[in-house]
Amino acid sequence: MKNGLVLFFGGFAVVGLSAVAVLLGAHNQFAGLTQYKDPVEETLHPAPLTGMADRGRLVYQDLGCVSCHTQQVRRDGFGGDIARQWGVRQSVARDYIRERTVFLGHSRLGPDLRNVGARAYASDEYFYNLLYAPQTVAPGTNMPAYDFLFEVRPIRPGQPSPHALKLTGRAAPPSGHEVVPTPRAAALVAYLRALNDAYEYPEARPFVPEVKKEGGH
Numbered sequence: 527m528k529n530g531l532v533l534f535f536g537g538f539a540v541v542g543l544s545a546v547a548v549l550l551g552a553h554n555q556f557a558g559l560t561q562y563k564d565p566v567e568e569t570l571h572p573a574p575l576t577g578m579a580d581r582g583r584l585v586y587q588d589l590g591c592v593s594c595h596t597q598q599v600r601r602d603g604f605g606g607d608i609a610r611q612w613g614v615r616q617s618v619a620r621d622y623i624r625e626r627t628v629f630l631g632h633s634r635l636g637p638d639l640r641n642v643g644a645r646a647y648a649s650d651e652y653f654y655n656l657l658y659a660p661q662t663v664a665p666g667t668n669m670p671a672y673d674f675l676f677e678v679r680p681i682r683p684g685q686p687s688p689h690a691l692k693l694t695g696r697a698a699p700p701s702g703h704e705v706v707p708t709p710r711a712a713a714l715v716a717y718l719r720a721l722n723d724a725y726e727y728p729e730a731r732p733f734v735p736e737v738k739k740e741g742g743h
């Protein structure tokens with residue numbers, strides 16, 4: 527029985543200590559990461575999110591966009607993320623230090639969004655239309671409509687909103703009405719536009735294995 531207790535607590539200690547070692551190891555490796563200062567331009571990367579984009583991050587979290595979208599670009603040789611133009615380089619830990627909750631995600635029903643702000647067609651108008659009526663920009667898509675982030679309201683005489691969406695066909699509002707983004711929609715779009723990890727940190731350079739030279743002459 528004496529040995530039984532030793533075995534029990536011994537096993538417990540081994541499992542407990544390994545868990546602590548894994549946590550401390552990860553903490554040691556990543557917790558000290560700070561912004562990187564470009565040696566030539568002296569700019570800091572990644573730039574912090576603006577207040578508006580940071581609020582949009584919470585909307586993204588609230589609405590569960592992470593259930594269909596990842597935010598991690600895999601390096602070349604580990605899938606075709608770069609070939610699909612989801613980013614110019616792999617994602618690295620430093621990319622995420624400005625975000626309190628990281629939405630890495632694990633399911634890709636939609637495209638990876640880590641660099642969606644860098645796409646050539648990324649504009650406020652494109653994102654608003656996609657959120658209000660996804661079919662207008664991506665016909666046949668599975669992306670659900672987030673039309674509750676918009677207000678459909680009668681146009682005030684002589685004062686149409688400068689932010690009203692330009693919609694035609696089935697997505698167009700009833701005549702005399704306009705579709706205007708709410709502050710939540712505006713914050714979410716500011717967040718999407720801030721998703722752009724083009725800066726190349728030293729640790730993000732592609733891994734090139736060292737080639738040993740033959741012979742000594």
Ligand code: HEC
Binds near residue numbers: 666
């Ligand atoms: C049910 C799954 C699903 C959910 C939930 C979802 N999306 Fe999507 N999303 C998609 C699909 C599928 C596409 C691809 C559209 C297409 O066919 O081009 C897409 C496309 C996009 C794109 C365009 C990407 C590109 O490369 O141009 C953006 C931006 C986007 N989604 C943002 C969001 C946001 C923000 C949310 C949360 C408010 C969200 N999505 C929730 C499925 C989803």
